[in-house]
Amino acid sequence: MSIHAEELKKQFPILQQEINGHPLVYLDSAASSQKPTVVIEALKHYYEWDNANVHRGVHTLGSRATDAYENAREKVARFIGAARREEIIFTRGTTTSLNLVASSYGAANVGEGDEIVITPMEHHSNLIPWQQLALKKKAVLKYIPLQPDGHIDLADAEKTITSKTKIVATAYVSNVLGVVNPIKELAAIAHRNGAVMVVDGAQSTPHMKVDVQELDVDFYAFSGHKMCAPTGIGVLYGKKQLLEAMEPIGY
Incomplete structure (x- = not known):
């Protein structure tokens, strides 16, 4: 399913601004990409709900942070085909x-x-x-x-x-x-x-x-x-x- 460019743009909060009276057009993604709302919200959720040291404690927050960390490792392994x-x-x-x-x-x-x-x-x-x-x-x-x-x-x-x-x-x-x-x-x-x-x-x-x-x-x-x-x-x-x-x- 194709996504219209304007709909895709709406997923990136930083692109909703104007610079020098014109809508921001960002052409430097090869150097560093902008962050979509889903990524920003995931970071916000972590710091608001799960912030704790990974692999350093058995309390609830530590366990949740560790699980998220290891789940991310598993996803990255699948993403690049690691064994x-x-x-x-x-x-x-x-x-x-x-x-x-x-x-x-x-x-x-x-x-x-x-x-x-x-x-x-x-x-x-x-x-x-x-x-x-x-x-x-x-x-x-x-x-x-x-x-x-x-x-x-x-x-x-x-x-x-x-x-x-x-x-x-x-x-x-x-x-x-x-x-x-x-x-x-x-x-x-x-x-x-x-x-x-x-x-x-x-x-x-x-x-x-x-x-x-x-x-x-x-x-x-x-x-x-x-x-x-x-x-x-x-x-x-x-x-x-x-x-x-x-x-x-x-x-």
């Missing part, structure tokens, strides 16, 4: 999720002379963590070259990813170019070479069906604020066996 809810880690956003992987998994599994492979199209969130990890570990940071139209050629990926590669990290969809990368094929190349596949899903998750098991990625990160959720909410998906082997860090 189990324990593979969903809540974070502050995509940047925190990617830093967590670099600081925990990367720090433990990347050594001197090893390779980390990314692309020139990465957002800073998926660039700086790997630059810093490579610097600290004296590893080699490599880039899969781009074609003139901005796409990745899998033949170039085959040449760039080698047996020395420990991590391949790339965006599913570029925030600048709009390119949709062949994640499933890149993951297969990474795995053939003994590397793990890390995906920045900040731009893809709001717009595409995502199935992390079908893609066979090892880590997948995205933010809520780009898909109508509150600011400061993010997700890190990780395969259970990898998450269980990671050292805890102070995030």
